[in-house]
Amino acid sequence: xxxxxxxxxxxLALSLSAACLSISSPAxxxxxxxxxxxxxxxxxxxxxxxQIPQVIDEYAALVALDPKDPQIRFExxxxxxxxxxxxxxxxxxxxxADANPGNSDYQGAVGDALVSMKDYSSxxxxxxxxxxxxxxxxxxxxxxxxxxxxxxxxxxxxxxxQSEDE
Amino acid sequence: xLKVRQLPVFKVSLVMLSLGFSLMxxxxxxxxxxxxxxxxxxxxxxxxxxxGRNQEARDEFRKAIGLSPKxxxxxxxxxxxxxxxxxxxxxxxxxxxxxxxxxSQKDExxxxxxxxxxxxxxxDEAVPYLKxxxxxxxxxxxxxxxxxIAAMPEIPSxxxxxxxxxxxxxxxxxxxxxxxxxxxxxxxxxxxxxxIQRKAADVDLNKAGQTMAxxxxxxxxxxxxxxxxxxxxxxxxxxxxxxxxxxxKILKGPPLNKDLPLRFEFKDRSTTAGVPxxxxxxxxxxxxxxxxxxxxxxxxxxxxGMFDTYEGSFGRLPATEENLNKVYALLEQHSNR
Numbered sequence: 452x453x454x455x456x457x458x459x460x461x462x463l464a465l466s467l468s469a470a471c472l473s474i475s476s477p478a479x480x481x482x483x484x485x486x487x488x489x490x491x492x493x494x495x496x497x498x499x500x501x502q503i504p505q506v507i508d509e510y511a512a513l514v515a516l517d518p519k520d521p522q523i524r525f526e527x528x529x530x531x532x533x534x535x536x537x538x539x540x541x542x543x544x545x546x547x548a549d550a551n552p553g554n555s556d557y558q559g560a561v562g563d564a565l566v567s568m569k570d571y572s573s574x575x576x577x578x579x580x581x582x583x584x585x586x587x588x589x590x591x592x593x594x595x596x597x598x599x600x601x602x603x604x605x606x607x608x609x610x611x612x613q614s615e616d617e
Numbered sequence: 618x619l620k621v622r623q624l625p626v627f628k629v630s631l632v633m634l635s636l637g638f639s640l641m642x643x644x645x646x647x648x649x650x651x652x653x654x655x656x657x658x659x660x661x662x663x664x665x666x667x668x669g670r671n672q673e674a675r676d677e678f679r680k681a682i683g684l685s686p687k688x689x690x691x692x693x694x695x696x697x698x699x700x701x702x703x704x705x706x707x708x709x710x711x712x713x714x715x716x717x718x719x720x721s722q723k724d725e726x727x728x729x730x731x732x733x734x735x736x737x738x739x740x741d742e743a744v745p746y747l748k749x750x751x752x753x754x755x756x757x758x759x760x761x762x763x764x765x766i767a768a769m770p771e772i773p774s775x776x777x778x779x780x781x782x783x784x785x786x787x788x789x790x791x792x793x794x795x796x797x798x799x800x801x802x803x804x805x806x807x808x809x810x811x812x813i814q815r816k817a818a819d820v821d822l823n824k825a826g827q828t829m830a831x832x833x834x835x836x837x838x839x840x841x842x843x844x845x846x847x848x849x850x851x852x853x854x855x856x857x858x859x860x861x862x863x864x865x866k867i868l869k870g871p872p873l874n875k876d877l878p879l880r881f882e883f884k885d886r887s888t889t890a891g892v893p894x895x896x897x898x899x900x901x902x903x904x905x906x907x908x909x910x911x912x913x914x915x916x917x918x919x920x921x922g923m924f925d926t927y928e929g930s931f932g933r934l935p936a937t938e939e940n941l942n943k944v945y946a947l948l949e950q951h952s953n954r
Binding site: 485486488489490492493495496499500512 | 735
């Protein structure tokens, strides 16, 4: 049995082409993961330049890629919180906490954001869900809420006495 | 005449062949045909990638690029391997080259190129590429390509080679070529560092093979003028100076900056010889100013601000007509121009 050089060359070409087929650009190999990575690169670049609207656009795009990913929601919320957009931050934190209720950071972040909105009694519920990691904040906030209640009670009593005296 | 029973097999063979031709890398069109060596490198690289041996894959793709520098797929393979190794300068280099070779695929490679630029801290350049990559990823073309790749049949991991005996029997007879003469260790000889005439007589075959391999393996081959070196009190045999060369012509490789800082090694790394007796650095150890050299650059990215020549002093040849002819002949032979 003999092979001609030409035939062998064709055979090699075919085999090599088959090997080349499996070399595809990484973007195709990993699809959505790559898009996530590129959005993250853009976020880092825009953050370094202080381009807030662009950062927010990129986060929104990132969330749209995988709306159920709690980590992205949490990071987006943290950025909004840092930029002072606390109401929007609470929205993102709550979605992260709902998607992964066992994560103490997500629950605690909602608590922190609510505290910065002075909604202490709502914050208590999230600090409780956050568990031991936020135990300190829970006790402080609980004490503060009690103090507030006492002050409110005291003020209400004074008002009542004043109205009785009159 | 084909028997009816054989027809399906024949049809499958035809389909496979046509598939092979349609997907054959464009570089083959200009070569004599794919070499067994090239196939071996690509096969090894593919295997290494599958096995997570990214360094090995990177090295094999580099070798494949050395043999077929116009095949986009090998640059993509190199970028994949280097991306796993987080060697982003190499990723950027490979993708830039891929974009140059195949501008129509610019958008396809843009995202990864942008990502590499981001990791290199080149933010302003990265942004348009990242955006372009994201746009492309959502385009119908990208979706169609993804579907096609997903539907691709499983490919055998290593393309099978015919038996060794068949390869030997079918290989064209090797032409006998004059080897490139080698470097001398005597810089003060009338012919300079690389005394062609003196060494031509006693060239050893292994070294001649190595010279040729050097040419093929080097990422870059340039003709450059020597312009001087950075003076320093610490220059020794093993601590060479930074020599300044000016590229006048690029024979092979990427478009490097014309000003070429070269690690001017005195050691011929193709030998085990140590420091020659009585060696002391002086002006006489450096070439004449404005002399022309053929420089074999092993990797086209600098190390500590200097490029390395192939095997130290071995990778520098004076650009004589005779040497240039030999280098051109080799480049022609390997379609590396």
